[in-house]
Amino acid sequence: MTINGADTAWVLISSALVLLMLPGLALFYGGLVQRKNVLSSMMHSFVAMGVIAIEWVVIGYSLAFGAGNWFIGSLEHVFLRDINAYSLTGTIPTYAFIAFQGMFAIITPALISGAIVGRIKFKSYIAFILLWGIIVYAPICHWVWGGGFLTGKTLDFAGGTVVHISSGISSLAILTYLGKRRGYGIDSIKPHNVTLTLIGGGLLWFGWFGFNAGSALAANEIAAVAFLTTLVAPAAAGLCWMALEWHHFGHPTSLGFSTGVLAGLVAITPAAGFVTPVAAIPIGLIAGIICYKAVELKGKFGYDDSLDVFGVHGVGGMTGALLTGIFASIGSAGLLLGNSSQLVTQLEGVVASAVYASVCTLIIGFIINKTMGLKVSESEENIGLDQTQHGEVAYN
């Protein structure tokens, strides 16, 4: 293959768009917490840009995309060894591919931070995302995209399994050690600034065009398919969520609509370049309904998935992965085209990644909890993490 300028430009721009999702996520999460935890919540996203960017070029990329075996990549590209400015991956420079994939590696552990706001020690969070990036993200990425046992089988256009199932299920697992915030279920813990959340939600959607359409790794027809489905599915899911909330509680909240949009974005991620823009409508609607129900679960079971990472990313990711197996029609065939085996393969990917991510997260969490400790003290939690972990306050 030779280098293609248009493809290279598109992937580089898409990489920057995906990075923009981190401040987007920081705003989305930061607005939803109390004023004493704003900066710490935002910092969880920001520090991931530091930690994982370095981890990725040192070892993550090699473990994910090195030749390796069915389970994990080799160490051949540690410190990007054997790759130079003229190396190509497909029609783009390997450096562009590494950058693009690195952005995915960065945002995935940052997504988990929404479940654990207001109670995790900052240094333990850093240790957690570093270990999680190496032990959980890199292998699952290798399975699905890097030549592992799911590569070429499980359809995951832009990371429904690699990014969303892995982070969503892990957010539930880590709660084993972190428990609830003080006062959860007793006092109402209200979002301190919904406008930040809406701006963040908008930036996430904007960045998601790079996330999904960039995953075509080329400036071509498939990128356009993924782009349009990334517009349609979140729209359908946002409207669906709004309607359900309106029906159940009498009000269509802005928070509900933006959460629905997020659920639609998650669900279309694995399907983005494999389904038609019209098929993106039922995908969005179904994801809206299922994620809405999933978010209600935490009230029933009493766990404090604070900002609904499991409900939206975990359940949305699984829903999207399975729906991809039903609606796939572009360069692939799903159940609706009579290929029922694809749905089974999708299920395999869901189960494998969910089981692996949750077991590893339990182990990583256990080790950090026993050594550094995961949770801040009661009084630190009361004062807030901005002050106790970072020595600063968001508002004066």
Add this chain to the structure above:
Amino acid sequence: MKVKKTSGLTRHSMVRSHIIEGVVASAVYTSVCTLIIGFMINKTMGLKVSESEENIGLDQIQHGEVAYNI
């Protein structure tokens, strides 16, 4: 682009007449249609909130939420 050999003034006035046509057509069409759409919605669902709702604010009334709990 190949430019016809007409005088600057003529071309200018041609372009201007096209612009005016576009402005008038779109302004008339959109205002008439908006009046009709607004009339229908107003007669069926109603358009404006009540006075007390307006006083309380639409965040609370329409969406059941508030922007800031700082």
